[in-house]
Amino acid sequence: MVSSEIVDKHSAASQDIGMARRKPASLDLAALLPSWELSLRAERKSAQTVKVYGDGVRAFLRWCAQQNQTPALDRNLMKAFVADLLDAGAEPATARSRQLAMRRFSAWLAEEGEIDDDPLLGLKAPKLDAKVTESLSEAELRRLIKVCVGKDFRDRRDEAIVRLMVETGMRAGEVCGLTVDDIDLGRGLVTVRRGKGGKGRVAPFGPQTGVAIDRYLRARRSHLLAETSALWLGDRGKGLEYYGLHKTLKWRAELAGLKNFHPHLLRHTAASRWLAAGGSEGGLMAVAGWSTRDMIDRYTRSTAADRAAAEARSLNLGEL
Known part of the structure; x- marks a missing residue:
């Protein structure tokens, strides 16, 4: 009788641990964005840096909504997002900034244990044009x-x-x-x-x-x-x-x-x-x-x- 109670308790504890470790069925990127921005501020990133990163993620979420796509950390989806930005006339630097924001967001999610691995790790950034930067005479x-x-x-x-x-x-x-x-x-x-x-x-x-x-x-x-x-x-x-x-x-x-x-x-x-x-x-x-x-x-x-x-x-x- 005693051993049966021990087994039951052990089984219940295992179930609790399993529930604690269980990941959400789908990752809600929009809901996690404020947590990432809070983390960036805690790292003493400048207000402008936090804004640029946040704007990059929000731009991706808007694009997904326009494309009737479920927001996900998918390499092919990210490539399509960047390609559409460039096709719409965005500067390569802007597309690069948006993609960088998503890569940093993905890395943070992996560090926080929200995802098991970073799916955007190693994703190449868009090549920048060698523009001439003017100066005042x-x-x-x-x-x-x-x-x-x-x-x-x-x-x-x-x-x-x-x-x-x-x-x-x-x-x-x-x-x-x-x-x-x-x-x-x-x-x-x-x-x-x-x-x-x-x-x-x-x-x-x-x-x-x-x-x-x-x-x-x-x-x-x-x-x-x-x-x-x-x-x-x-x-x-x-x-x-x-x-x-x-x-x-x-x-x-x-x-x-x-x-x-x-x-x-x-x-x-x-x-x-x-x-x-x-x-x-x-x-x-x-x-x-x-x-x-x-x-x-x-x-x-x-x-x-x-x-x-x-x-x-x-x-x-x-x-x-």
Whole structure:
């Protein structure tokens, strides 16, 4: 009788364990997405990174609904999704980003035990076009700075931001994340506490940028949020967030008559100006926060011919 009870208890326990380990009949990707985004935030991924990854998964879910397909982590389904994106006119970089989001999502699901294996492991990404990334000319850059010159709060702020971005090559998100304590006017240094990939760095700036920042800091003293730590403040008693910075810079570019402007163009320009002035590639990588040299080629391809011509003239190889 006792042994029979032991067997029954053991059988019941086995059933409980089996139920605990049982996977759902079908994986609900939409329901699991918020958990992945929470995990990304816990890993201290930037808000922009979390948004890009989330948008990639949501784009896949929308596509599945349009195709009357059940969302699944299937390699052929993923290839069809990417192919449709490209056929619809999406940039290869966009298709690559969407696919990467799904691959990262799939890897996380495997790590969390939601699936036994990662079915998207090793899936090749779409090949990117070798596009030429434009930079601002010296004349265009001077026009952009000129339209920022003025004595009111917004003018002082925008001139300081433009000068800092075009000299250091800082990303817009990094600029928005600066605090007052990150600026060392005496030594001409700005500290990026957390750049892309969670990496910090220190970048130098010259006297003209230092003067522009100093003017802004003096104007900042009378702002309603002067006691807060954020370096850049809005002109209506608010802070200056990522999209506010984009809107402000595009407005200044319109005043300067610059077409097809986007804030990241200032980073491209900073890299091109650095190399054109004779700066080393290693120094540029350190200042801009790049870990691989291929980013230099990508950002400065449009001005490579000009630099090569200037170098050739200085070498005087035709003097025989």
